[in-house]
Amino acid sequence: MSLDTLPVYRGLRVPRVARWSAEHDITPAVYLRNSRLAYADPVLTRACTHQGALWRAWTIAPGKGEPRFSHLHPARQRRMMTRRICQVCGLSTVEEAATEGGHLFLTGAGEETGFRGPIEEGERTLHPPVHLACGWESVRHCRHLLDGYEAARVARPVPWGLYGILHAWSGGAVVPVDARAQIGHGDPRLALLLAGQAVTELNDVRPIDLRAEAARAGLAGAEAGR
Ligand SMILES: [Zn+2]
Numbered sequence: 001m002s003l004d005t006l007p008v009y010r011g012l013r014v015p016r017v018a019r020w021s022a023e024h025d026i027t028p029a030v031y032l033r034n035s036r037l038a039y040a041d042p043v044l045t046r047a048c049t050h051q052g053a054l055w056r057a058w059t060i061a062p063g064k065g066e067p068r069f070s071h072l073h074p075a076r077q078r079r080m081m082t083r084r085i086c087q088v089c090g091l092s093t094v095e096e097a098a099t100e101g102g103h104l105f106l107t108g109a110g111e112e113t114g115f116r117g118p119i120e121e122g123e124r125t126l127h128p129p130v131h132l133a134c135g136w137e138s139v140r141h142c143r144h145l146l147d148g149y150e151a152a153r154v155a156r157p158v159p160w161g162l163y164g165i166l167h168a169w170s171g172g173a174v175v176p177v178d179a180r181a182q183i184g185h186g187d188p189r190l191a192l193l194l195a196g197q198a199v200t201e202l203n204d205v206r207p208i209d210l211r212a213e214a215a216r217a218g219l220a221g222a223e224a225g226r
Helices: 044-048 076-085 094-102 132-143 188-192 209-217 221-225
Strands: 017-020 031-032 037-039 053-057 067-072 103-108 148-172 173-184 191-209
Touching: 017 044, 037 053, 037 188, 053 076, 053 148, 067 076, 076 191, 076 209, 094 103, 094 148, 094 221, 132 148, 148 188, 148 209, 173 188, 173 191, 191 209
Parallel strands: 053 191
Antiparallel strands: 017 067, 031 037, 103 148, 148 173, 148 191
C-alpha cells in the first residue's frame, strides 16, 4: 500500500472510501416494475442494480471539492466490501490477511457511536477492512475513532446483505417504510430495498490490541508507550 498516494486535505490523508463534496446523490424517483424497485430509465436501472437490489445513484469524483470524512461513497464502499479492499488506501487486504491471520476491521467505540467492544463473533459491519498501517493512521486522525475504537482480525468475513431504505406497496404507490433497513442476501425483500451500502458478517473473530500490533510492525515506535 502507499499512503503517500492518497489525496491530502488540510494535512490529512483522505480515505478512499470517503465521499467528496463534488460527488452528488442523483437518485431519481423509484417505481415498481415487475415487483422490483426501478428507475424510470431502464439503462440507469440496469447500471444501478447490484447484488439483487437497486442502488442509489451517485456521481463519482473522488478528490474534487472537500472530503466528507464521515460519509462513505456507496459504489466505493460496495466494491471494497466485495473485494476485501482497504477503505483507506484502496488496495487489497487479502495478502496481509493471509500472513496476519485475518482481515483487520475497526469499529468506533466511543460515546458518539454508543458501541462498547469487543467486536464479537457474527457481528455485522458497514465498514470495509483496513491494513495495519492504514488502520493505525486512522485511529490517530479519524474523528469517529479518536473517541475510542475496537479492532479485530477476522478470518472469515462473509457478504451478509445490504443496507438501505426498504420500500413497500401502499395505497397504489411504492413508499419508504424503513430508512435504516438491513436485508440479508436471499431475502425476497431485497427487491424492495433502495441500497446504499453492503453489509459484511464477521466470522472467526479475534479481538486484538492494535497498538501492540502496530508496535510489533515498527509502526507505533516511540508512541507505543503512550
Ligand atoms: Zn490500506
